[in-house]
Amino acid sequence: NAGVTQTPKFQVLKTGQSMTLQCAQDMNHEYMSWYRQDPGMGLRLIHYSVGAGITDQGEVPNGYNVSRSTTEDFPLRLLSAAPSQTSVYFCASNYRGQSYNEQFFGPGTRLTVL
Amino acid sequence: AQSVTQPDIHITVSEGASLELRCNYSYGATPYLFWYVQSPGQGLQLLLKYFSGDTLVQGIKGFEAEFKRSQSSFNLRKPSVHWSDAAEYFCAVGARSGGYQKVTFGIGTKLQVIP
Numbered sequence: 701n702a703g704v705t706q707t708p709k710f711q712v713l714k715t716g717q718s719m720t721l722q723c724a725q726d727m728n729h730e731y732m733s734w735y736r737q738d739p740g741m742g743l744r745l746i747h748y749s750v751g752a753g754i755t756d757q758g759e760v761p762n763g764y765n766v767s768r769s770t771t772e773d774f775p776l777r778l779l780s781a782a783p784s785q786t787s788v789y790f791c792a793s794n795y796r797g798q799s800y801n802e803q804f805f806g807p808g809t810r811l812t813v814l
Numbered sequence: 815a816q817s818v819t820q821p822d823i824h825i826t827v828s829e830g831a832s833l834e835l836r837c838n839y840s841y842g843a844t845p846y847l848f849w850y851v852q853s854p855g856q857g858l859q860l861l862l863k864y865f866s867g868d869t870l871v872q873g874i875k876g877f878e879a880e881f882k883r884s885q886s887s888f889n890l891r892k893p894s895v896h897w898s899d900a901a902e903y904f905c906a907v908g909a910r911s912g913g914y915q916k917v918t919f920g921i922g923t924k925l926q927v928i929p
Contacts, residue, residue: 704857731914740823742904742919743858750914758916790857794915803917805857 704806712812713781721776721809723791730796732774736787781813816841816907820920835890835923837905846908847888853901900927
């Protein structure tokens with residue numbers, strides 16, 4: 701199993717450009733999430749999904765869109781990049797269950813917006 | 815809403831010394847508590863978790879943590895630190911929000927290990 705994969709690893713954008721960060725998992729996990737990590741702020745939840753076709757907003761959703769057409773994939777779209785979106789982005793997935801199940805994290809995408 | 819406080823942003827310890835990383839949480843009910851580790855340029859890896867039962871939990875890589883409800887704390891400990899433990903450590907609290915298990919992370923503690 702590859703686990704959670706993210707592409708690209710690094711990306712530089714100009715203000716106003718759009719792009720999609722890719723996330724895929726091969727563990728058949730129902731839940732998938734996107735976080736951003738900024739110095740001194742830990743990880744903050746952007747959007748999440750509890751299954752194919754179902755998404756919801758997290759703590760910092762503005763400027764980002766998501767969709768979940770398959771169980772495996774959960775892309776994050778930046779519609780019009782801004783310097784405030786410079787960050788490291790992590791995708792995570794986990795099983796749904798009665799108790800909490802461990803989140804598995806991808807290696808991250810480091811995004812710089814100029 | 816839940817929250818997590820990690821009061822130490824940066825800690826330096828000597829190799830072989832003991833380690834304790836502090837974590838305080840705020841949550842109305844019994845929380846799910848976690849410690850994650852992040853090596854430079856990597857994603858997060860779960861070290862250990864607490865849901866219920868024994869308040870002293872053992873994790874991977876020789877780490878343990880103790881849940882103290884009266885102090886709203888979940889401190890991470892290791893009796894003897896190795897150079898490979900240098901990383902950033904995140905405490906987190908989880909709670910159900912509808913059908914989703916929402917996790918709130920602390921800001922992290924960066925551990926430096928000196929020879």
